[in-house]
Amino acid sequence: MVKTDIAQEPIGPEHEPETEWMELNMGPHHPSTHGVLRVRLKLDGEIVRDADADIGYLHTGFEKSFEDKTYTQGITFSDRMDYLAPPINNVGFVSAVEKLIGVEVPPRAQVIRVIMMELARVASHELWLGTTGLDLGVYSGFFYAWRDRDLALDLNEAYSGVRMMTSFTRVGGVAWDLPDGWLDQLQRFIDVMPGRLDDFESMLTDNPIWHQRLEGVGVISAAEAIDAGVTGPVLRASGVNYDVRKAFPYCGYENYDFEVPVGTNGDCYDRYRMRVAEMRQSLRILQQAVDNLPSGPWITGDRKVALPPRSELSKSMEAVIHQFRLVSEGFKGPVGDVYAFVESPRGELGFYLVSDGTNKPYRMKVRPPSFCNLQALKKLVQGVLVADVIAIMGSLDFILGDCDR
Amino acid sequence: MLSDYLPLLIFLAAVFVFGLIALFLPPWLAGSRPTQAKDLPYESGIVPRTSARRRFAVSFYLTAMLFIIFDVEAIFIYPWAVILHALRWFGVIEMAVFVAILLVALIYVWGKGALEWGS
């Protein structure tokens, strides 16, 4: 039967409410917690004295479910973790398996992966801009953001048939080739987006209220950021120049020329500038990817891992055997453990895969960037007004599906 | 003489009747189904254990007082604005004096730092 008296009892050693501090529940059902996060705020009037983030309200047991699924089945699971940038999760998961098995991905598949990931990054940052603006009162910004994000989702849908959960990667490449006419649609997207971003910038960047609400709020220095383990735009806003695409290039990122925006004083306003600048860089990458998209296979020819094309099935018996074995039990990986990581809009998204030689991962630990960013919330909100807690939580851009796994 | 006030009385009566209607008709029509959960305070979805009645900081009281002062000042301006045309210059000067007094109060409060939130 379903248990219902859980999560009621007091948690934490200091759960007895102090007399003079009021304990406020910024609970799971709250408009600006970007999902189901519960923060137990200890308030001295309007000033926050202590914040204990209580997560787990969206814990879906992904790591347990991965152990029950073969590698190919796990791809659809990886979509649902960080549901703002599913293609990036797909690529991360599949990179771990490819690193374990040692499969080379053909260049065309790498560029398709880069295109889908940068599209997801733009869509995710647009959503962040819309919802964080909503929290801080920019009601019209929500509709601007969604107008642009829908363009990116149309591209996802045209390619993979699904707006958000693309599941477009396979171990050793991508599932399908780009439909014809898709690249022109992408080109139209790349041409129209800079104008849309200028709309946003003109509305927000030097808006005095936006400055007042974000500047100097939630400051974290570079050393503190490294100690707290924050990642992504939050880390770069504090001046640490670390982006996985530049530090450890994967999927061919080394032959794209783009800059990594790095902030100076690590406050909410810098994080906003990081994300808007990252969107512009993503558009640059997309343009370069469209310009020199190589032809050739979009999935590896290694039959141990990839399904043979339909045409081959009628001709060679061996292809039928490969097809049958791959479909029925999948492929096996060597014994060992690997860690593969990609740059998600929230930071470094890592997959630690332990394999015991069977066709299912023995242990799949996901290193969620939102979990690490949220951990710094407690330090960021000490002595801050309650209204600024909303701004700080917005600027951390955490996703509870990614954080709770 | 009394008849001069008749429209005012009718207006007051109408207000009173409308107030009664608005107060009692909807609950009578909709019917109310109180349940134990509905009476609990809404704590963002968490079932509250302690009562929500807590002592809170004095700064709230201070801010409330300041608001009332300047709000009442705004209320006085409405009737003045209605008959300003009749008052002509005398009305303007009068209101300027009134606002100046409260301006001094505002500058004092601002200087004291009571507007910034601080316990």
Place this chain on the structure above:
Amino acid sequence: MNRWSSALPDDALVQRIGDRFGAGLQESSDFRGDLSVVLEPGALVEVARYLKSEEGFDYLLYATAVDWPAREPRFTVVWEVRSLANKTRIRIKTTAGMPDPHVPSLTSVWPASDWHERETWDLFGITFDGHPDLRRILMPQSWEGFPLRKDYVSFGEPVIFSDQKLEGLEPDAIRG
């Protein structure tokens, strides 16, 4: 040189750890370019402090555990740290036995491992000595059992297909 090991930490690092800590370092492996060392629980905190101060591994990636029920020290507790400056990465592992798995906590060295260790305690039941506030983070506080252990097999409820009638569980049991 595949792309993962763009700056393959030379074996010197493992050598240096071996020289300084001798028996503390049990094994080391270089599988697919990921350098990992297995340490004794006793030597864990010193090696971690050494790695952070002298070797510059200042950024914690994650901390987790792997459950090998067949093996005697059942749990392998894993921390992975990165040096942002010279772009290297090392995986520290240690083992914890079954009746009451205990491992020293590394929050004193890397404060970022606070939540990661709480999650490992929550899902595996490994207590981290010296952790400031070790309580469940993902599961409800009054949850019994540790879900990610291999022997915790609870894969939800049997799927009720429309033709099967299980009393008390039909969806319209609620509508009454």
Place this chain on the structure above:
Amino acid sequence: MGELKLRPVPFQTGRAAGPTPLNALGDNVLTTTLDKVINWGRASAIWPALFGLACCAIEMMGAVGPRQDISRFGSELFRASPRQSDLLIVSGRVAIKMVPVIRQVYDQMPEPKWVIAMGACASSAGMFNNYAIVQSVDKIIPVDIYLPGCPPRPEALLDAVIKLQRKIRGEPLVQRPA
């Protein structure tokens, strides 16, 4: 472990919601037309509670967005507090720890209230069959409309709201061939 205390009497909509002074006079022409008016009023302005759980919440936001504007169907405002909302769209997977919260938010909503289980995870836990996910939100609160999809498109959510409006007005959900 506490037992699941279900509502003894499941909630009905419209006239079946129990006697109001109007039905005291029985089902004559006057009361049934008044019922139609009341149900028409309820159906054409359903304010959903802002209750986003997981990925379906992003598509719910998409439904509020400029392209598939849900406010064309009366759901203009997504109220943050359950006191002012009539519809609970459970959009996303229901974790074990979230059970008492959903129950509390549902109970604190004033009658008449309705529930849409948006997405496969809310209707039947979709692809997740493990310790952490309640196998369907139906086990916690009574559901009016089950919306398939993972995540359902914003247009599908609009279709669910339209079907709910027809259900509130007492019209049959499925147009039987004449």
